[in-house]
Amino acid sequence: MELKVTLYEVDGPVATITLDRPERLNAWTGRMHTEYRWCLAQADADPAVRVIVVTGAGRGFCAGADARALEGHVEKGGYDPGTPPDIPRPGFGVHPEFDHDFAYHFGLAKPTIAAINGPAAGVGLVLACFCDIRFAAAGAKLTTAHGKLGLPAEYGLSWLLPRLIGLAPAMELLLSSRIFLAEEAERLGLFHRVLPRDDLLPSVYEYARTLARTVAPSSLRETRRQVYIDLHRGVGPAVSEAQRLLDELTAGPDFREGVAALLEKREPRFWSPPPAN
Template identity: 85%
Template sequence: MSMELKVTRYTAGDGVAVITLHRPERLNAWTGRMHTEYRWCLQQAEADPAVRVIVVTGAGRGFCAGADARALEGHIEKGGYDPGTPAELPTPGFGVRPEFDHDFAYHFGLAKPTIAAINGPAAGVGLVLACFCDIRFAAAGAKLTTAHGRLGLPAEYGLSWLLPRLIGLSAAMELLLSSRVFLAEEAEQLGLVHRVLPAGELMPAVLDYARRLARTVAPSSLRVTRRQVYADLHRDVGSSVEDAGRLLDELTRGPDFREGVAALLEKREPDFLAVTPPRTAPPAN
């Protein structure tokens, strides 16, 4: 399935795919077209064995300012919610667990970690997208908000389930109920953001972090560890221990384990990109 990218950009190299939301004149406000393209970009990254880590960011001054105002107005005219997406959508992350086969929850079924580089405002669905990523970095002073309360909407796309698990019930409830704007610095204090950086240093730092993950952490370990974490949100500790034992047996037979042990014995840093050398994928248009 090919796609002409109009409101996103996709590039890949050095083991890292970068998905950029690209409506800078609208602070990358979310539309059905953007949702469709974003899922397609994720699918490309998943299918490319050279991609080990996925970075999501926004063009210009914003990460994603939430739903496009024109689209919100359209819901009123149509008398209800219209996602604006085609009947057939790309399905990255689907098929792992039934509870992951839903909008944004599909992130939990991906085989590769996702990192949000929040370069500017992240509101509503923009904050949802950032929260469904595994790790978040943010530019100093970036404004974040759940936003839905000021629009007379419910918490969107499972944020009421996810946010309490990220920062705790009380803090999440306050942000969800108030829909207030909070800054990246407060998000870092709450544990929602891993690190805050000056705007000009954000992407270089995120890419350096992502490339280091791609190079020094086994892709097999990245894949199973994140799936363990998200599966464990739905199961008991005994099932988690049992699954860990099965995975331990599986991964010790693989080439990543051999490279990890060799690096340990040789007292060097492992290089998992050398196990399966990456190719540089051309930008998708």
């Protein structure tokens, strides 16, 4: 696919997807959604990639739906996602609940980390919330945005946000559509860390490479799937599935390497950087 509004780069075990409309604060369009899903599919299928980082070009993460697209919805008298019928489907086929817009993140085999470098509004905040872990630049402005446009909470955020930060604070942010800062989001538990802007990406990449280097890829894959599937079922099935996976993974090479590293008092070699030229 020819990428026009996103960038896709792979460096060792980390793939980076950059929303790339900096002149519009990376406002979301159907083209961007299509390209974003294609990039996710590439990263998920690449055996060399262990972690996926999502960020924005310039001074914003994603300012929400593009104003011109919103104007188009008014003219058409309804919502038009602007995506083709053959849009890529990363994460589909793992669990029926995940076969929907943005919920497809839950079906990926690899963790996603949002590096929120600036404003995230509406669908931009949705995208950040559907990532597994979130880092943000100090002072980044955030808003659910939908209320002031006369819209419902978007793309399942009404289901996800209460599970991330609790019902009461999520309800307040969803009902008010007010602007809040990264520092408040960190206090609410939405962000893992808030950092000076210049430190954001270096810290995210350090964290991503540590995950890739020290945690077995099979464990990353199955743990995140356990978490998201278990959100839809009771504790009994969760325990049974954990036992099934325990039996499966103890027969695999990652477990053997992890035990060997423990006994030899060294870091496990789940991934090694390519040799220098």
